[in-house]
Amino acid sequence: xxxxxxxxxxxxxxxxxxxxxxxxxxxTNTRLEDELNTLKNEREKVLESVSxxxxxxxxxxxxxxxxxxxxxxxxxxxxxxxxxxELDYCIAQLAE
Numbered sequence: 001x002x003x004x005x006x007x008x009x010x011x012x013x014x015x016x017x018x019x020x021x022x023x024x025x026x027x028t029n030t031r032l033e034d035e036l037n038t039l040k041n042e043r044e045k046v047l048e049s050v051s052x053x054x055x056x057x058x059x060x061x062x063x064x065x066x067x068x069x070x071x072x073x074x075x076x077x078x079x080x081x082x083x084x085x086e087l088d089y090c091i092a093q094l095a096e
Contacts, residue, residue, distance in 0.1 A: 066076050 062076060062079055
C-alpha cells in the first residue's frame, strides 16, 4: 500500500507541475496575442500613413507638372485624362 501512495503522490506532483506549466503557457500566449494585436494596429497605422503620404506626393508631383515644370507634361496629361475618365464613369453610374 505504501508503494501505491508513493505513486499517487508522484502523479499528483507531476500533475501539479503540468498544471502550473500550462497556466504559465496560457499567460504567455495571452501576452503574445496582445502584443500581436498591438503590432497589427501599429502596422495598419503605418500603412495608412504611407498611403496618405504617397497620395500627397502624387498630388504635389501632379501640381508641379501642371504649374510650369517641363519635366513631365505628358504624365500630367495622362493623369488628367485618367481623372476625366473616372469622372465620366462616376457620372454614368449616377445616371443609371
